[in-house]
Amino acid sequence: MSTSIDYFDYIRIGIASPERILKWSFGEITKPETINYRTLKPERDGLFCERIFGPSKDWECYCGKYKRVRHKGIICERCGVEVTDSKVRRHRMGHIKLAAPVTHIWFLKGIPSYLGLLLDMSLKDLEQVIYFNSYIVLNPGESEFKKTQLLSEEEYENYALENENTKLEVGIGAEAIKQLLSEIDLATLTEGIKDELASVGSSIQKRAKLIKRLRLFESLASSNTNPSSMVMDVLPVTPPDLRPMVQLDGGRFATSDLNDLYRRVINRNNRLQRLLEMGAPEIIVRNEKRMLQEAVDALIDNGRRGRTVIGPNNRPLKSLSNIIEGKQGRFRQNLLGKRVDYSGRSVIVVGPRLKLNQCGLPKEMALELFKPFVVNKLIERSIVQNIKSAKKKIERAENVVWDVLEEVIDGHPVMLNRAPTLHRLGIQAFEPVLVEGRAIQLHPLVCSAFNADFDGDQMAVHVPLSIESQTEARMLMLATNNILLPATGKPVITPSQDMVLGIYYLTINPHENSKVERYFVNFDDAIAAYEAGVVSLHSKICVRDEKGERIETTPGRIMFNQAVSAAILSA
Numbered sequence: 001m002s003t004s005i006d007y008f009d010y011i012r013i014g015i016a017s018p019e020r021i022l023k024w025s026f027g028e029i030t031k032p033e034t035i036n037y038r039t040l041k042p043e044r045d046g047l048f049c050e051r052i053f054g055p056s057k058d059w060e061c062y063c064g065k066y067k068r069v070r071h072k073g074i075i076c077e078r079c080g081v082e083v084t085d086s087k088v089r090r091h092r093m094g095h096i097k098l099a100a101p102v103t104h105i106w107f108l109k110g111i112p113s114y115l116g117l118l119l120d121m122s123l124k125d126l127e128q129v130i131y132f133n134s135y136i137v138l139n140p141g142e143s144e145f146k147k148t149q150l151l152s153e154e155e156y157e158n159y160a161l162e163n164e165n166t167k168l169e170v171g172i173g174a175e176a177i178k179q180l181l182s183e184i185d186l187a188t189l190t191e192g193i194k195d196e197l198a199s200v201g202s203s204i205q206k207r208a209k210l211i212k213r214l215r216l217f218e219s220l221a222s223s224n225t226n227p228s229s230m231v232m233d234v235l236p237v238t239p240p241d242l243r244p245m246v247q248l249d250g251g252r253f254a255t256s257d258l259n260d261l262y263r264r265v266i267n268r269n270n271r272l273q274r275l276l277e278m279g280a281p282e283i284i285v286r287n288e289k290r291m292l293q294e295a296v297d298a299l300i301d302n303g304r305r306g307r308t309v310i311g312p313n314n315r316p317l318k319s320l321s322n323i324i325e326g327k328q329g330r331f332r333q334n335l336l337g338k339r340v341d342y343s344g345r346s347v348i349v350v351g352p353r354l355k356l357n358q359c360g361l362p363k364e365m366a367l368e369l370f371k372p373f374v375v376n377k378l379i380e381r382s383i384v385q386n387i388k389s390a391k392k393k394i395e396r397a398e399n400v401v402w403d404v405l406e407e408v409i410d411g412h413p414v415m416l417n418r419a420p421t422l423h424r425l426g427i428q429a430f431e432p433v434l435v436e437g438r439a440i441q442l443h444p445l446v447c448s449a450f451n452a453d454f455d456g457d458q459m460a461v462h463v464p465l466s467i468e469s470q471t472e473a474r475m476l477m478l479a480t481n482n483i484l485l486p487a488t489g490k491p492v493i494t495p496s497q498d499m500v501l502g503i504y505y506l507t508i509n510p511h512e513n514s515k516v517e518r519y520f521v522n523f524d525d526a527i528a529a530y531e532a533g534v535v536s537l538h539s540k541i542c543v544r545d546e547k548g549e550r551i552e553t554t555p556g557r558i559m560f561n562q563a564v565s566a567a568i569l570s571a
Helices: 018-024 086-090 105-109 114-119 123-130 153-162 174-182 186-198 204-222 257-278 282-301 320-324 330-335 363-369 371-380 387-396 399-409 444-450 467-477 498-507 523-531 555-570
Strands: 025-028 093-103 135-139 169-171 231-237 245-247 253-255 343-350 358-362 414-417 427-435 440-442 458-462 518-520 541-544 550-553
Touching: 018 025, 018 093, 018 231, 025 231, 093 105, 093 174, 093 257, 093 282, 105 114, 105 123, 105 282, 114 123, 114 174, 114 204, 123 174, 135 174, 169 174, 174 231, 186 204, 231 282, 253 257, 257 282, 282 320, 320 330, 343 363, 358 363, 358 414, 363 371, 363 399, 363 427, 371 387, 371 399, 387 399, 399 427, 427 444, 427 467, 440 444, 440 458, 498 555, 518 523, 523 541, 523 555
Parallel strands: 025 093, 343 440, 358 427, 518 541
Antiparallel strands: 093 231, 135 169, 245 253, 343 458, 358 440, 414 427, 414 458, 541 550
């Protein structure tokens, strides 16, 4: 099987035209049914139709005439289902052909309202037209009205009775908005706005609005987008395996909220089609069109406008917007938040005995992270002959495995990341040290850079694989190379809390004005006396320093000075 890699420079998200939606689609959905509750098979032309979305079972058509992979690619002449892998139900889309155009609520109710910017209308006026409360002037003809002016039902009827040949054209609903959008000439309007900007004067509000409109027109022109695509004639339907329906133990079914929202749209759309075919009165047709608009609004963003659609247990139904937005949404949770190899996650605890550039890595976690390296080293040393026997040794956690692991991690940095990574110090490199337990040990001084504390915070570990990435981690990301904040240049690694308190307690001299308790020849004798309990940490003592001069101090201060001197000499 040949695999090809498609390289690309960027991904652009744009407005899908009706032609593009039809190109994506594998068939039209005309029925609101999902599955047959007797046979438990998807209904034809319904929301789970196998003819449109592909077979529910691998390499098997709906009627069972064709089974097994040898019939791959055949479309069954009896049921019309293609014999293929059932995974296609995760990406094949369908469509609903709408009986009347509907506006996309993102472009209507977004901030700013893009439909409002395009037509230079307020959101309130747009809603009056779209939800069938007011007429909008499409072509004033010879009348005194202006284009896009709103007229109430009464105003329009009175004017139509009094004036017959004014060639006035009015519209209502999303159809009227679509007509106005299709008449927009982006190039002409862009030039007009530029001229207006030159003569607008000092009004900040007017200038800001004109700049917003100009940006929108230029963006639409550069992406070759037709503004009328903001009003939909065709509604795309997501693949069925992304809105599943599962049978529970008691014979009942649990279903995705999207299925209920799609069902409302299909029911209202079918009812509107029947009313149009019957030639129903205009008032009934309009009411049905408004209900269709509201059903599509709820599907795209439930609760953004009007009453929130709730399910059988009084819970708001999750719309497409709810599914993709936020921390638990499709992008952040499923696409960006995928688990990756050579990474782990655990709770952090303090490791005061670690060096600044070290982190304590639990042994089991380290073995899993560095498993391929350990396998390679075991084979390289001829301890095992193949990968299978190496994995067996690792599973049994033999002593030789831990020795090899120690060798593998020596000089191989790991990267620690604490979410949210708000600045570059949120991810730093450390030399791993194997520790017992299941928690990652972290030096207390690097906590402020990560904004971490030890009340249950978790951190992720990542292993740089290539020599280049290891070198970069060591040179640029090692904690000892990130002592200063990039934003201000101030030190980020500073003692705080219990460290400061400990240093204060160690060096305090409460008996400064009292008599000397003991005399010592050198510092080592003084420390030995403290360890033997002869003097306390804060006892006033007299001791000779390295030059032989007498100094009055405490055992605590001697210990502090020795620790600082040793650290400076070893640096």
